Amino acid sequence: MRYVEFDETRPMDLILLGRVAIDFNPSEDEPFGPLENVRTFKKYVGGSPANIAVGVTRHGLKAGFLGKVSDDKFGKFVVDFFNKEGIDTSHITKCTNGEKLGLTFTEMLSEKESSILMYRNCIADLQLSVDDIDEDYIKQSKAILISGTALAESPSREAALKAVMLAKKNDTKIIFDIDYREYNWKSEDEISIYYSMVAREADIIMGSREEFDLTEKLIQPGRTDEETAAAWHAYNAKIVVIKHGMKGSTAYTIDGQNFSIKPFPVNARKGFGGGDGYGSAFLYGIYQGWEVIDCLEFGSAEASMMVRSNSCSEELPNPQQVKDFIKETKEKYGEMIARV
Ligand SMILES: Nc1ncnc2c1ncn2[C@@H]1O[C@H](COP(=O)(O)OP(=O)(O)OP(=O)(O)O)[C@@H](O)[C@H]1O
Numbered sequence: 001m002r003y004v005e006f007d008e009t010r011p012m013d014l015i016l017l018g019r020v021a022i023d024f025n026p027s028e029d030e031p032f033g034p035l036e037n038v039r040t041f042k043k044y045v046g047g048s049p050a051n052i053a054v055g056v057t058r059h060g061l062k063a064g065f066l067g068k069v070s071d072d073k074f075g076k077f078v079v080d081f082f083n084k085e086g087i088d089t090s091h092i093t094k095c096t097n098g099e100k101l102g103l104t105f106t107e108m109l110s111e112k113e114s115s116i117l118m119y120r121n122c123i124a125d126l127q128l129s130v131d132d133i134d135e136d137y138i139k140q141s142k143a144i145l146i147s148g149t150a151l152a153e154s155p156s157r158e159a160a161l162k163a164v165m166l167a168k169k170n171d172t173k174i175i176f177d178i179d180y181r182e183y184n185w186k187s188e189d190e191i192s193i194y195y196s197m198v199a200r201e202a203d204i205i206m207g208s209r210e211e212f213d214l215t216e217k218l219i220q221p222g223r224t225d226e227e228t229a230a231a232w233h234a235y236n237a238k239i240v241v242i243k244h245g246m247k248g249s250t251a252y253t254i255d256g257q258n259f260s261i262k263p264f265p266v267n268a269r270k271g272f273g274g275g276d277g278y279g280s281a282f283l284y285g286i287y288q289g290w291e292v293i294d295c296l297e298f299g300s301a302e303a304s305m306m307v308r309s310n311s312c313s314e315e316l317p318n319p320q321q322v323k324d325f326i327k328e329t330k331e332k333y334g335e336m337i338a339r340v
């Protein structure tokens with residue numbers, strides 16, 4: 001059953017708006033351990049919406065990125081990487097006041113423990129401004145994905161809200177990936193104000209329980225998952241995905257059904273990137289018109305593939321690789337390994 005009807009005449013499938021940054025992850029041959037002991041890092045494109053842009057493109061969707069990069073070699077690295085992947089970069093603009101791309105150093109302590117050290121002063125991605133938001137571009141796409149981090153500060157906050165308004169006006173579906181990152185936010189009240197503004201307009205909302213708690217802080221704290229889903233269905237959402245980390249995740253659909261999935265077992269390299277693999281594969285399934293449970297299974301599988309890999313972008317798989325992974329894992333652990 002299709003819960004979101006896309007305008008199939010549009011040339012672009014998805015525009016992703018928000019953060020692009022550079023990840024420096026310990027190289028593959030570095031053992032687990034504290035950041036200060038790491039001698040060699042590998043450089044990757046990073047930032048959740050950037051990773052999802054790569055993920056959906058590798059699945060064959062036509063994606064474009066709406067964001068701001070630094071006017072330097074790292075900005076060039078990001079745009080070159082996107083171009084090589086086949087992502088439309090026509091609406092990526094360069095900062096004019098020397099702002100720099102964020103740098104993220106990932107600490108991989110053990111299979112269960114990792115953290116990130118961010119360099120995000122004078123940050124490029126949050127310089128996206130209302131002048132960068134072009135109605136004709138938004139009109140060309142079936143949907144736009146708003147990453148919650150883009151709402152953390154002005155001028156990016158207004159840019160993201162303008163994109164939501166124009167998407168609404170032009171029937172471009174809105175996907176809200178709450179994508180909470182604590183840096184750059186100044187108060188929990190602000191988080192609740194701006195997250196809820198976008199959640200009210202969104203057709204699909206994806207987030208963890210903690211992220212929905214932040215969204216709902218000023219509305220009704222302490223909701224259950226069922227109450228959360230019903231509240232956003234009462235606005236515009238057709239699908240609300242609530243993630244509970246290793247306990248699994250559930251998609252609540254507008255017709256009152258829910259579908260749950262568990263993570264596929266893997267040896268994790270890091271805790272990051274799972275959400276981006278999940279989003280890429282889940283959305284791919286939605287665009288294919290798959291049943292929601294199949295979208296969730298694909299999402300969960302790709303999430304597992306990404307937590308076991310060293311990067312959050314470079315190792316994103318294509319659909320055949322996800323299918324092979326699901327098949328191999330089911331052969332090893334049994335058919336219903338992830339479906340609840
Ligand atoms: N150790 C793990 N093994 C297998 N799958 C995992 C593991 N950790 C996370 N996942 C998968 O990744 C999905 C998303 O993880 P998480 O809930 O941490 O999301 P997130 O915070 O959005 O991630 P990200 O850091 O990529 O933004 C989970 O729902 C789960 O399916």
Ligand SMILES: O=C(O)C[C@@H](O)[C@H](O)C(=O)CO
Pocket residue numbers: 021023045046047048051104106116181272273275276312
């Ligand atoms: O930007 C982050 O918060 C972490 C990055 O290292 C990573 O690329 C990511 O965004 C995972 O979601």
